[in-house]
Amino acid sequence: MDIQNIIVILIVLLALLYVVFRGLKKFTTKKGTCNGCDKCGH
Amino acid sequence: MVCSLALVGAPNCGKTATFNALTGAKAKVANYSGVTVDKKFAHWLQNDNVTIIDLPGTYSLRTNSPDEVVTRDVLLGTRSDEKPVDGIIAIADATNLRLSLRMLLELKMLGIPMMVALNLSDVAESRGLIIDEQALSKALDVPVVKTVAIKKDGSKGLHKLLSEFVAQQPKQEKVRFNNQTALMQQIESADAQALYQQVDEILSLVVKEQGGLPVWHEKLDRVLLHPIWGMFILLTILFTMFQAVYAWAAPIMDGLEGMVTVLGEWLTAQLGESLLQSLLVDGVLAGVGGVIVFVPQIAILFLFILVLEDSGYLPRAAFLLDNLLAKTGLSGRAFIPLLSSFACAVPAVLATRTIPNPRERLITMALTPMLTCSARLPIYALIIAAVIPNTKVFGGLSLQGLTLFGLYLAGIVSAIIVALVLKWIGQIKGSTTVATLMMELPTYRLPNVRHILVSLWDKVKAFLVRAGTVIFALSVLLWAMVTFPSPPENATEPAIDYSIAGKLGHFIEPVFAPIGFDWQTCIAMIPGMAAREVVVAALGTVYAVSGATDGDEEAIHQSLIPIIHDSWGLPTAFAFLAWYIYAPMCLATIATIKRESYSTKYSVMMVVFLFALAYVAAFITYRVTAWFVG
Numbered sequence: 001m002d003i004q005n006i007i008v009i010l011i012v013l014l015a016l017l018y019v020v021f022r023g024l025k026k027f028t029t030k031k032g033t034c035n036g037c038d039k040c041g042h
Numbered sequence: 043m044v045c046s047l048a049l050v051g052a053p054n055c056g057k058t059a060t061f062n063a064l065t066g067a068k069a070k071v072a073n074y075s076g077v078t079v080d081k082k083f084a085h086w087l088q089n090d091n092v093t094i095i096d097l098p099g100t101y102s103l104r105t106n107s108p109d110e111v112v113t114r115d116v117l118l119g120t121r122s123d124e125k126p127v128d129g130i131i132a133i134a135d136a137t138n139l140r141l142s143l144r145m146l147l148e149l150k151m152l153g154i155p156m157m158v159a160l161n162l163s164d165v166a167e168s169r170g171l172i173i174d175e176q177a178l179s180k181a182l183d184v185p186v187v188k189t190v191a192i193k194k195d196g197s198k199g200l201h202k203l204l205s206e207f208v209a210q211q212p213k214q215e216k217v218r219f220n221n222q223t224a225l226m227q228q229i230e231s232a233d234a235q236a237l238y239q240q241v242d243e244i245l246s247l248v249v250k251e252q253g254g255l256p257v258w259h260e261k262l263d264r265v266l267l268h269p270i271w272g273m274f275i276l277l278t279i280l281f282t283m284f285q286a287v288y289a290w291a292a293p294i295m296d297g298l299e300g301m302v303t304v305l306g307e308w309l310t311a312q313l314g315e316s317l318l319q320s321l322l323v324d325g326v327l328a329g330v331g332g333v334i335v336f337v338p339q340i341a342i343l344f345l346f347i348l349v350l351e352d353s354g355y356l357p358r359a360a361f362l363l364d365n366l367l368a369k370t371g372l373s374g375r376a377f378i379p380l381l382s383s384f385a386c387a388v389p390a391v392l393a394t395r396t397i398p399n400p401r402e403r404l405i406t407m408a409l410t411p412m413l414t415c416s417a418r419l420p421i422y423a424l425i426i427a428a429v430i431p432n433t434k435v436f437g438g439l440s441l442q443g444l445t446l447f448g449l450y451l452a453g454i455v456s457a458i459i460v461a462l463v464l465k466w467i468g469q470i471k472g473s474t475t476v477a478t479l480m481m482e483l484p485t486y487r488l489p490n491v492r493h494i495l496v497s498l499w500d501k502v503k504a505f506l507v508r509a510g511t512v513i514f515a516l517s518v519l520l521w522a523m524v525t526f527p528s529p530p531e532n533a534t535e536p537a538i539d540y541s542i543a544g545k546l547g548h549f550i551e552p553v554f555a556p557i558g559f560d561w562q563t564c565i566a567m568i569p570g571m572a573a574r575e576v577v578v579a580a581l582g583t584v585y586a587v588s589g590a591t592d593g594d595e596e597a598i599h600q601s602l603i604p605i606i607h608d609s610w611g612l613p614t615a616f617a618f619l620a621w622y623i624y625a626p627m628c629l630a631t632i633a634t635i636k637r638e639s640y641s642t643k644y645s646v647m648m649v650v651f652l653f654a655l656a657y658v659a660a661f662i663t664y665r666v667t668a669w670f671v672g
């Protein structure tokens with residue numbers, strides 16, 4: 001397989017993993033655990 | 043030695059500024075009360091074993107609002123998620139010592155080791171108010187130090203006191219309460235008269251020179267709080283803000299757009315027509331690049347908000363609008379959460395903790411998504427730039443700026459109407475009570491340039507980080523969805539029609555066709571649920587891939603604005619704007635509302651309600667505009 005196509009597949013897989021991980025984290029955060037790190041951009 | 047200290051004090055006395063100075067954290071600081079609504083913790087800069095806890099401001103330990111209860115419970119050690127604290131850093135406002143002293147005397151009753159930081163001492167001195175810190179230390183029998191938390195070296199003395207406290211910790215006996223209820227009863231039954239008498243005695247011992255507010259302060263308040271002039275000035279400030287967002291940002295935006303185009307052409311030249319080139323140019327650049335060009339507008343909007351916040355003007359706006367809010371069944375306490383919504387609905391929902399009445403709190407939560415958050419700015423800016431001519435009207439005012447002002451106003455008016463309806467429903471059920479606004483107006487001050495620039499950079503950085511992470515990832519996924527599977531060899535339709543996204547878009551298109559949205563727009567709105575600005579990135583990706591598969595070379599190299607201009611009619615563009623005035627909040631806001639309301643039912647109700655409202659508004663807008671356009 002062409003090296004460029006392998007890079008494309010890797011980028012898409014990483015993006016998918018990131019979105020799933022972020023989504024799970026957002027919906028499973030318990031109340032009162034925000035310590036104001038500002039990483040969420042808020 | 044591991045130990046924890048709690049920062050306690052009245053609202054807006056500089057607790058969070060002290061927290062940032064002691065820990066190096068960058069928690070939000072503003073010149074009004076109610077900014078901190080939950081505890082925050084971080085390690086002391088000089089010793090990782092020492093934890094500093096920033097608590098919401100409170101005037102007394104006798105309290106009932108959800109944010110102030112957090113402070114009381116942490117101090118009494120009744121929270122299961124927090125160990126009892128080993129010490130208290132009490133922050134007293136040097137410009138209003140009388141108010142702080144009552145709280146200090148209540149804290150003394152707890153018997154927890156305490157030190158006092160006399161903050162805002164520079165402002166007090168500039169007004170001629172001189173406080174003898176040694177006499178105060180003697181009167182309270184605790185160490186006292188003067189601080190100016192927002193200045194670089196303003197907390198040196200406090201760091202020194204903290205070092206001494208930590209050094210004594212191994213010898214210090216831990217204070218643990220066996221009967222918190224009895225202790226609270228003792229505090230609550232304390233004779234208020236006797237407490238104030240004690241406050242007066244201490245004041246007479248420690249205040250060496252009485253200062254006062256400068257005369258200009260009162261004169262300015264007379265104008266800014268005037269029911270007519272004050273309102274006129276408030277509207278003028280907001281109006282200027284939206285004009286500036288367009289006028290000042292335009293050259294930088296043009297530059298950024300040019301850079302994105304040049305980078306796309308360079309990548310195409312290097313990689314040729316390939317899958318990787320398509321991912322990078324049509325997916326990442328069209329998506330992330332399409333959002334990044336709006337950074338200058340967001341920065342200008344935040345610059346205005348930060349300056350107004352730091353100068354002490356914003357709480358005065360709350361005072362001005364209290365009467366208006368009362369008519370809608372809300373109190374002035376709802377103003378700060380509603381104001382925060384213009385930045386982001388998540389902190390706004392958290393800020394509703396300052397509202398003691400549960401019904402009013404829920405209504406305020408339901409209204410926050412209607413006020414325009416900064417994530418909607420790129421959407422508004424994109425559509426306005428595409429369909430509203432860049433002309434001057436009414437003697438030099440930008441028509442685009444006016445339209446943006448109108449969209450913000452539409453959100454505010456809608457929130458007022460919904461609040462009125464909810465008040466009416468409440469009246470039928472007999473469950474409305476309007477609390478009066480009790481709010482301490484902070485003193486005016488010249489905005490601190492360092493604080494403004496640091497806060498502005500934090501906001502811009504947060505937006506760029508989101509563009510480089512969430513928006514990047516969603517753009518890549520959307521690109522994959524609009525690219526795969528490839529069309530069959532004997533394909534007769536454009537390639538994108540055979541992709542997952544193409545099929546999905548065509549499937550949901552009939553639902554949105556009555557409001558004028560084509561299948562590309564439907565597809566872009568799905569990732570837009572993660573964060574609203576992603577819609578712009580998604581439109582960029584969908585149209586870039588559509589253009590590429592249609593073989594429309596010109597469209598591939600065009601930025602999103604002319605594409606929207608050419609392919610959307612005025613009715614669709616206006617309906618899209620109407621949709622995003624009410625469109626359901628992002629996932630982060632839904633999750634926060636669910637956590638804060640303790641109710642899945644309420645959060646689902648709010649989402650369904652906003653969906654319905656957005657659909658109806660977009661439908662009416664589409665039909666009315668189509669009728670006018672002909």
